[in-house]
Amino acid sequence: MMHASVEAVLNGLNVAVFMVDRDHRILFRNAASGQLFGVGLRGRKLDDFISSKKCLKAVNRVLTGEAEVRVDIKLQLVVPTSFSVTVVRMNPDVPQAEAKAIVSLEDVSHIREAEQMRSDFVANVSHELRSPLTALYGFIETLQGPAKDDANARERFLGLMEAEAQRMARLIDDLLSLSKLQAAERVAPDELVAIGPVLRRVIASLEPITEREKCAVVLELDEALPLVHGDLDELTQVFSNLIENAAKYGRAGTDVTVKAWMDATHLHVCVADQGEGIAPKHITRLTERFYRIDKGRSRSKGGTGLGLAIVKHILMRHRGTLEITSEPGVGSKFCVVLPVAVLENM
């Protein structure tokens, strides 16, 4: 009933297309509809496999006179899937008893997910900035009122205010790092970096934190580690974040071990702590922006919740990976794997 070339065109679309009659019976369906809803749909009714009332109502509106109706629906297929549905009248000139409608369903799940992520992110950022700001307002009020003439209180409150202002500054720095990284994601870094000196410098610069957390950092470097193609500042940021986390979330009085070695093609750098470990359900989510296992603990240690998200983005640019393993009660291990630079004429 349909011209072969028209059918071929419809089968080439990755949008599910149905032609239905007044009873919602399927007269034609394209290939994409079979992939989404299963084969053997011809002759059946739309209502048999599309449970959305909103969608079926839209079809009825078109079959009873409207030219075109668009609705957004969600269907429980193998996973919940969002569709943008367009229903148009196929043959506006024939009597209504013979009306037919074209129903097309476009999978827009990825767009909806991106929209959701964006709005969650904005909500998170606002919340994270709002809380130090609220604290600052509180201290200002106290200093203007009850603690006006109390020199000791003034000293203490100013210290607390400085800490809150620093927290806001750290958050803004991390947000800027993230947005810069996202912009440069597809550009491979082009410096040659020796990892050994980077690790030594990072460990030295973290001394105030490791001392505060009462942990010692042990560095075990294989001899003759090769160079990697990388960005010195970004790789510094990666290891700084990982070693700082190990110191903060490890157990006081225990060692953090940093090991670097080489296999045939890759450089491995593992940061291991002896903390309480991480449950498997958290491990896959740790690199999400603002994901923290214990918010209070992260805050009290000065965390922004963005460290591992930054690490992930830097490693993506470096064609590297982060592997997290953990044994509850024993400790966690964060391993960075980087491709080594292949140097010509050497």
Ligand SMILES: Nc1ncnc2c1ncn2[C@@H]1O[C@H](COP(=O)(O)OP(=O)(O)O)[C@@H](O)[C@H]1O
């Ligand atoms: N070595 C570790 N041991 C246990 N938990 C960790 C470790 N490193 C990171 N985490 C968890 O991952 C979360 C996210 O880390 P990160 O992105 O660096 O944020 P932050 O350190 O600012 O909280 C931390 O809040 C913590 O819950």
Ligand SMILES: [Mg+2]
């Ligand atoms: Mg961190």
